[in-house]
Amino acid sequence: MRLFHDWYVAVLINEDGVEVDRLRWAGGGGVHGAVERLERVAQARLTQEAAQLLERFPEASVEPVGEGELPELTPEDLTYLDRAAVRLAERGVAEAAGDLDRRLEHLHRAMEEVRQASNVRLSRLVEWLGLFLPDLDLDQDRMGTARALGDADDLGSLARQLGLQTPMHLPARSEWRSLRDHGAAAVEVQARLDRLEAALRTLAEEHLPSLSALVGPMLAARLCVGAGGRARLAKLPSSTVQVLGAEKAFFAHLKTGSPPPKHGFLFTHPWVMRSPQWVRGKVARTLAGRCSIAARLDAYEGTPMTAADVAEVETKVLAIRAAHPRPPSRKGGR
Amino acid sequence: MGRGSAKPPGRPLSDAVRMDGSGPWTWSANPGQSVYNETIRKGKHGEWRRWDPRRSKVASGLLRTTGAPERLLPSPGEHVLYLGAGHGTTVSHIHDVVCHDGAPGRVVAVDLSPRCLRDLTRLSRARPGLVPVLGDARRPEGWRALLPRRATWVFQDVAQAHQASIFTSACERFLAPKGRGLLSLKVESDRGSDAGALRAKVERELAEADFALEEVINLEGFEDKHLLFVVGGPPSA
Numbered sequence: 001m002r003l004f005h006d007w008y009v010a011v012l013i014n015e016d017g018v019e020v021d022r023l024r025w026a027g028g029g030g031v032h033g034a035v036e037r038l039e040r041v042a043q044a045r046l047t048q049e050a051a052q053l054l055e056r057f058p059e060a061s062v063e064p065v066g067e068g069e070l071p072e073l074t075p076e077d078l079t080y081l082d083r084a085a086v087r088l089a090e091r092g093v094a095e096a097a098g099d100l101d102r103r104l105e106h107l108h109r110a111m112e113e114v115r116q117a118s119n120v121r122l123s124r125l126v127e128w129l130g131l132f133l134p135d136l137d138l139d140q141d142r143m144g145t146a147r148a149l150g151d152a153d154d155l156g157s158l159a160r161q162l163g164l165q166t167p168m169h170l171p172a173r174s175e176w177r178s179l180r181d182h183g184a185a186a187v188e189v190q191a192r193l194d195r196l197e198a199a200l201r202t203l204a205e206e207h208l209p210s211l212s213a214l215v216g217p218m219l220a221a222r223l224c225v226g227a228g229g230r231a232r233l234a235k236l237p238s239s240t241v242q243v244l245g246a247e248k249a250f251f252a253h254l255k256t257g258s259p260p261p262k263h264g265f266l267f268t269h270p271w272v273m274r275s276p277q278w279v280r281g282k283v284a285r286t287l288a289g290r291c292s293i294a295a296r297l298d299a300y301e302g303t304p305m306t307a308a309d310v311a312e313v314e315t316k317v318l319a320i321r322a323a324h325p326r327p328p329s330r331k332g333g334r
Numbered sequence: 335m336g337r338g339s340a341k342p343p344g345r346p347l348s349d350a351v352r353m354d355g356s357g358p359w360t361w362s363a364n365p366g367q368s369v370y371n372e373t374i375r376k377g378k379h380g381e382w383r384r385w386d387p388r389r390s391k392v393a394s395g396l397l398r399t400t401g402a403p404e405r406l407l408p409s410p411g412e413h414v415l416y417l418g419a420g421h422g423t424t425v426s427h428i429h430d431v432v433c434h435d436g437a438p439g440r441v442v443a444v445d446l447s448p449r450c451l452r453d454l455t456r457l458s459r460a461r462p463g464l465v466p467v468l469g470d471a472r473r474p475e476g477w478r479a480l481l482p483r484r485a486t487w488v489f490q491d492v493a494q495a496h497q498a499s500i501f502t503s504a505c506e507r508f509l510a511p512k513g514r515g516l517l518s519l520k521v522e523s524d525r526g527s528d529a530g531a532l533r534a535k536v537e538r539e540l541a542e543a544d545f546a547l548e549e550v551i552n553l554e555g556f557e558d559k560h561l562l563f564v565v566g567g568p569p570s571a
Contacts, residue, residue: 095448
């Protein structure tokens with residue numbers, strides 16, 4: 001005895017290929033009912049009708065959907081099917097917002113864009129203002145300068161406030177207003193950037209607790225987005241994690257034989273960046289290995305890394321540095 | 335855009351499709367609405383939509399094929415399967431064809447990306463017979479119930495590794511005996527092989543699965559590094 005079933009019907013067929021029993025969905029529950037049935041079928045679970053038939057004939061074997069065993073869909077069934085498909089698709093689209101990878105990506109890219117906008121704005125601002133104020137220090141506390149500018153009434157009072165010489169040329173009224181607006185906007189963009197960073201930190205610590213503990217939430221987010229999601233990051237070999245973000249140098253290496261990159265995004269981590277140049281590659285390799293472990297803990301929901309685990313990695317990094325106090329000798333090399 | 339003109343474009347391929355020098359046109363199943371800002375030409379009781387061969391691999395295949403172009407398309411009223419439906423550019427034209435003049439055709443349009451499904455779902459509201467499916471071409475269990483009948487036409491454009499084996503298993507399972515399968519193969523999605531080697535490999539895979547390969551169309555010029563494989567339905571189903 002074999003049981004064939006699909007979302008709208010269940011059919012019982014005996015050894016001679018004769019239909020013994022059949023239960024058909026009568027349209028109960030309307031589109032909602034069809035949606036619920038289609039979901040069951042997609043998850044390889046039994047529909048109500050199939051379960052009922054199986055209860056009547058417990059010895060029947062449940063078969064995968066074949067061809068020809070099941071009756072054709074009626075036009076009404078087909079209408080329900082089409083409407084249910086749209087519902088399912090809409091639900092799937094709505095569920096995409098539950099995917100933290102996607103949210104992290106938008107947040108991260110938005111942050112990068114705003115950071116870039118903020119930098120461009122600030123550098124334009126200090127150059128512009130510096131034209132009028134020749135003794136303004138263009139590199140010191142640019143944000144403070146922007147803030148003072150945004151609050152100033154005119155250029156003369158700004159110069160006094162910053163302890164600078166009175167400007168030789170003054171901007172026209174409308175020009176001054178535009179300059180000041182630019183300062184206020186720079187301050188506003190900075191505030192926006194701070195909020196974005198705070199939000200990214202929170203999300204990264206939730207989505208990538210171990211990796212965030214190891215390399216900080218910002219770098220963790222960057223690695224995750226660079227790899228194309230948490231699951232993919234977890235599946236990457238750590239040699240790839242080591243050079244994520246250095247794709248250009250890496251593929252140039254494959255093509256032209258230039259030296260391979262030692263680090264990508266990981267360079268921004270102080271353990272790498274603050275190491276002497278000749279151990280950075282070794283440190284990056286170690287760190288990449290631990291990043292892979294952390295990403296796997298996060299992706300497969302293991303026990304997150306603790307501060308003690310991170311301290312252990314740091315000990316190892318320090319040991320690498322201590323083992324190579326001097327740059328390698330060039331003698332005997334190429 | 336739509337400069338009114340009563341004369342239909344080019345020569346007819348079928349009731350629903352015409353062809354001029356620059357590419358095919360389809361008779362809109364949802365007149366008054368352009369899908370991707372395509373050129374529209376008004377006809378007597380509806381309109382023709384220009385099918386841009388630079389944006390659709392099916393359209394460029396129709397231009398490049400050495401055989402009769404109409405054989406690459408389904409007919410009105412048929413059920414067809416489209417794997418890798420994207421934002422619905424090509425899907426909308428296929429829908430024009432199978433739902434021509436109110437025919438009860440169905441296009442089951444599968445894509446993996448929620449972003450694409452958003453556009454497809456919108457499209458499906460104005461186009462009954464277009465069935466949007468959020469699903470993975472490699473895992474038909476999740477959506478096979480939405481295609482209750484074998485399709486007479488299967489198109490696949492998924493730009494993934496193992497494109498050919500996804501295609502053969504989809505055709506074995508879903509393509510009707512006298513149907514036609516079209517596989518758009520993106521050479522770069524198969525790592526480490528050049529066009530010639532990949533083509534040979536896919537041809538071998540299709541032969542092993544007993545599909546009769548009718549033609550391989552090179553889409554160079556419209557879509558670089560893409561090949562369009564045209565096969566007949568499964569041998570005996």
